[in-house]
Amino acid sequence: MKRPVYTLPGVILLLFCSCGIRLGYQHFAGPILPVSGATEAKEYVVGDDRSITYLRDRLEVALLPLTAEALNRQFSNESATPKGFRQPNPYATARNPYTYGDWKPPGEEQAPERFTVFLLKVKNYAYPKVRIDPADISIIAPNGRRYQALSLSALVEYYWPYAVAYAGNSRSNFTGRRDLLRRTLFNNDFVFSGQEKEGYIVFPILDRDVEEFEVRVKDMLLRFDYKGEPVEKIDIPYHFRREVYAAQKPRVDQR
Secondary structure, three states, X not given: OOXXXXXXXHHHHHHHHHOOOOOOOXXXXXXXXXXXXXXXXXXXXXXXXXXXXXXXXXXXXXEEEEOHHHHHHHOXXXXXXXXXXOOOOOOOOOXXXXXXXXXXXXXXXXXXXXXXXXXXXEEEOOOOEEEOOHHHEEEEOOXXXXXXXXXXXXXXXXXXXXXXXXXXXXXXXXXXXXXXXXXXXXXXXXXXXXXXXXXEEEEOOOOOOOOEEEEEEEEEEEXXXXXXXXXXXXXXXXXXXXXXXXXXXXXXXXX
16 A cells, blocks of 8 residues: 655644644734623623722722734824834834824734733722722633733833834833823822822733733732731722633624
8 A cells, every 4th residue: 555645844734734724824813802790790881882880888989901003092192103113113102101093014904912901991980099009900710820010110121122222213202101001001009089090001912812800909909007018908800801812813893
């Protein structure tokens, strides 16, 4: 019996097929949505904008997942490529620190997500003062993956390599991104009675095997003693999900 002869391209194709890889397909993720059932407790309210709000007396803590498109609209001036760039470089042109701006990879209809971003809002009409430290906020997935919120210094360090020679346009883009981060990231300042506060919480990109996950606000400080030491604190879990799929192009309703 004559043995079959396999060429190298044939072997590679066979390996791809055996691993479930479909040529020409990419991995995409749909929008982040609240998990139905996990947010039906009386302490939570799910908004039409996909936000989840935790309620405690007259304290509200809301978390809203944001897409790259929404962030580009929010910072439209910083997301547009300057005129004169025939082949935009996503690291050297648009100054939006949360996205790639209006840049798209060659042949693609949209840019990949740069970070996983949420808008955190706190309304305090219940306590003399409260505080959330962004460093204590994390994403926890059932498969064991964990993502810690990125600090201002971590994000500035991320952009530091693109400040080529730290002069000219590169320096201007770097300082523009850094200043925007300082103004818009959620900080750990107190929210006093009658005040409202909001800012962005930024995480690394989620791996494609993460579909359901929990965003945990750990150790929100609610009450303090006469010395200013915390005497009451709570953890607030928010449950979200997203659809992860393989396709040649992203679905129109999920861009």
